Amino acid sequence: MSTQIRNVVLVHGGFVDGSGWQAVHRLLTADGFNVTAVQNPTLSLDGDVEATRFILDDLDGPAVLVGHSYGGAVITEAGTHDNVAALVYVAAFAPDAGESVNTLIGGFPTDGPQPPILPPRDGWLFLDRSRFAGSFAADLPAADAAFLADSQVPWNVAALGGVVTEPAWRSKPAFYLVATDDYMIPPPAQRSMAARVGAVTTEAIGSHAVYVSQPGAVADLIRLAANTDR
Numbered sequence: 001m002s003t004q005i006r007n008v009v010l011v012h013g014g015f016v017d018g019s020g021w022q023a024v025h026r027l028l029t030a031d032g033f034n035v036t037a038v039q040n041p042t043l044s045l046d047g048d049v050e051a052t053r054f055i056l057d058d059l060d061g062p063a064v065l066v067g068h069s070y071g072g073a074v075i076t077e078a079g080t081h082d083n084v085a086a087l088v089y090v091a092a093f094a095p096d097a098g099e100s101v102n103t104l105i106g107g108f109p110t111d112g113p114q115p116p117i118l119p120p121r122d123g124w125l126f127l128d129r130s131r132f133a134g135s136f137a138a139d140l141p142a143a144d145a146a147f148l149a150d151s152q153v154p155w156n157v158a159a160l161g162g163v164v165t166e167p168a169w170r171s172k173p174a175f176y177l178v179a180t181d182d183y184m185i186p187p188p189a190q191r192s193m194a195a196r197v198g199a200v201t202t203e204a205i206g207s208h209a210v211y212v213s214q215p216g217a218v219a220d221l222i223r224l225a226a227n228t229d230r
Contacts, residue, residue, distance in 0.1 A: 005085050005226040007059050010037045011052055013069025013092070014155035015127055015136070016148060023215035028222060042155045045073060045100070045162020052078040059083045064225045067092050068211050069185065070159065073101050079168025086225040087172050090211050090218055091179040094193040095164040102160045104189070113183040124154035135183045137209040148209070174199040175225045177218060179210035200224070
């Protein structure tokens with residue numbers, strides 16, 4: 001059945017906030033979509049799921065729920081909400097039941113580039129500012145990458161350990177954008193997660209910040225999800 005979806009909800013990942021979605025928001029609102037960016041606090045998975053469902057509760061119809069990075073874990077758990085018609089993962093974690101971000105990270109190769117996550121401080125994580133650009137945002141202008149590094153949002157270790165109970169991708173159509181030059185989540189891991197969830201998959205040449213550097217590719221996949229028969 002074909003459903004006209006006009007609502008889009010964007011969920012950011014760890015170390016950043018919802019402002020990174022600005023270019024995607026601009027493209028989609030120009031097309032007439034109603035777009036909301038969740039400002040999840042990244043204190044716990046349960047809290048971020050609650051923040052996302054709070055936004056979903058207020059919608060007047062079905063939505064495409066989009067998650068970047070850790071936001072993929074959030075939409076996997078929050079996406080069982082009745083107002084969610086489709087899921088879009090953008091260089092994102094896509095856990096199964098009983099899994100967490102930590103579970104998935106534990107399966108990543110150890111012989112490749114490693115995210116420069118500093119040791120926890122009072123339970124909060126940061127990326128090394130001097131290495132942020134190269135690992136997270138290598139394809140952004142230097143000034144933009146520096147701003148992201150300097151405006152980092154602390155990510156609580158409890159959020160990484162939050163376990164998914166009922167993965168929405170088992171009951172909702174899923175779409176996945178692989179960032180081919182990602183040094184935070186290895187592209188082979190992204191492809192593996194996309195295949196496991198049965199997602200319609202596209203790829204874009206981009207860093208982990210592909211939602212900032214390639215907003216057109218992200219918006220195109222969201223449009224596809226919004227217009228797919230279901």
